[in-house]
Amino acid sequence: MLTQIINGRILTPQGWLKDGSVLICDGKILEVTNSDLAVIGATVIDARGMTIVPGFVSMHAHGGGGHDYTEATEEAFRTATNAHLKHGATGIFPTLSSTSFERIYQAVDVCEHLMKEKDSPILGLHIEGPYLNLKMAGTQYDGFLKTPDENEYIPLLERTSCIRRWDISPELPGAHDFAKYTRSKGIMTAVTHTEAEYDEIKAAFAVGFSHAAHFYNAMPGFHKRREYKYEGTVESVYLTDGMTVEVIADGIHLPATILKLVYKLKGVENTCLVTDALAYA
Numbered sequence: 163m164l165t166q167i168i169n170g171r172i173l174t175p176q177g178w179l180k181d182g183s184v185l186i187c188d189g190k191i192l193e194v195t196n197s198d199l200a201v202i203g204a205t206v207i208d209a210r211g212m213t214i215v216p217g218f219v220s221m222h223a224h225g226g227g228g229h230d231y232t233e234a235t236e237e238a239f240r241t242a243t244n245a246h247l248k249h250g251a252t253g254i255f256p257t258l259s260s261t262s263f264e265r266i267y268q269a270v271d272v273c274e275h276l277m278k279e280k281d282s283p284i285l286g287l288h289i290e291g292p293y294l295n296l297k298m299a300g301t302q303y304d305g306f307l308k309t310p311d312e313n314e315y316i317p318l319l320e321r322t323s324c325i326r327r328w329d330i331s332p333e334l335p336g337a338h339d340f341a342k343y344t345r346s347k348g349i350m351t352a353v354t355h356t357e358a359e360y361d362e363i364k365a366a367f368a369v370g371f372s373h374a375a376h377f378y379n380a381m382p383g384f385h386k387r388r389e390y391k392y393e394g395t396v397e398s399v400y401l402t403d404g405m406t407v408e409v410i411a412d413g414i415h416l417p418a419t420i421l422k423l424v425y426k427l428k429g430v431e432n433t434c435l436v437t438d439a440l441a442y443a
């Protein structure tokens with residue numbers, strides 16, 4: 163079935179488009195055009211001046227609607243996911259905070275089960291930790307934090323293919339082997355909760371860390387040690403062409419000036435917006 167949405171403000175990578183239309187066929191966007199002439203055979207929807215954006219793919223969210231995905235129950239997964247679907251997300255990669263591997267296995271079972279449902283909005287699992295730098299872990303649960311252990315992550319990733327993204331601190335011993343392994347499995351690996359400076363970020367990118375989680379948060383910028391100055395993780399990520407970033411663009415985690423800087427230096431193609439939402443979202 164062909165559907166045409168007209169008379170709205172359409173968000174495109176190049177900016178806002180007025181007097182255009184969006185063509186949808188069988189649930190997928192076929193085309194965004196700058197013409198609002200009726201397409202033969204299409205059912206027309208008049209957006210009456212409202213905003214038209216594609217369905218959001220939520221790639222970093224820990225929970226919502228009072229539940230956290232790390233609870234690893236079907237109820238938690240469904241409630242949190244539905245909370246995000248109400249606000250424009252059409253697909254989600256539920257995020258697990260640092261927890262035990264026992265709990266990760268439980269969450270994998272729930273995730274795999276829900277992903278089998280028809281038109282499931284759950285597209286895969288995202289894990290943040292538990293391989294995190296203790297000093298930079300912030301609100302992450304420090305009782306679970308450790309260095310990467312291949313006796314844990316290899317059996318897990320051999321068993322399931324539902325984990326699509328995994329974030330760790332790249333400066334930990336064993337982190338490079340971890341990233342080479344996750345890359346070989348097609349899993350996106352991000353730097354997070356880190357103190358890495360330029361050489362470490364450059365080396366991390368070379369072995370498979372391709373993304374920076376909640377850019378600017380839980381990572382240092384330019385700083386001083388004694389009388390010398392050092393680039394932080396932030397500048398190092400800017401300098402690493404091809405490394406993508408995500409920002410929590412709520413005006414609190416980052417001020418508008420910094421969002422403009424990210425836009426200017428990384429650009430639309432290398433930046434995504436995330437919520438990093440917790441249970442109370």
Ligand SMILES: [Zn+2]
Nearest residue numbers: 222257290438
């Ligand atoms: Zn997070």
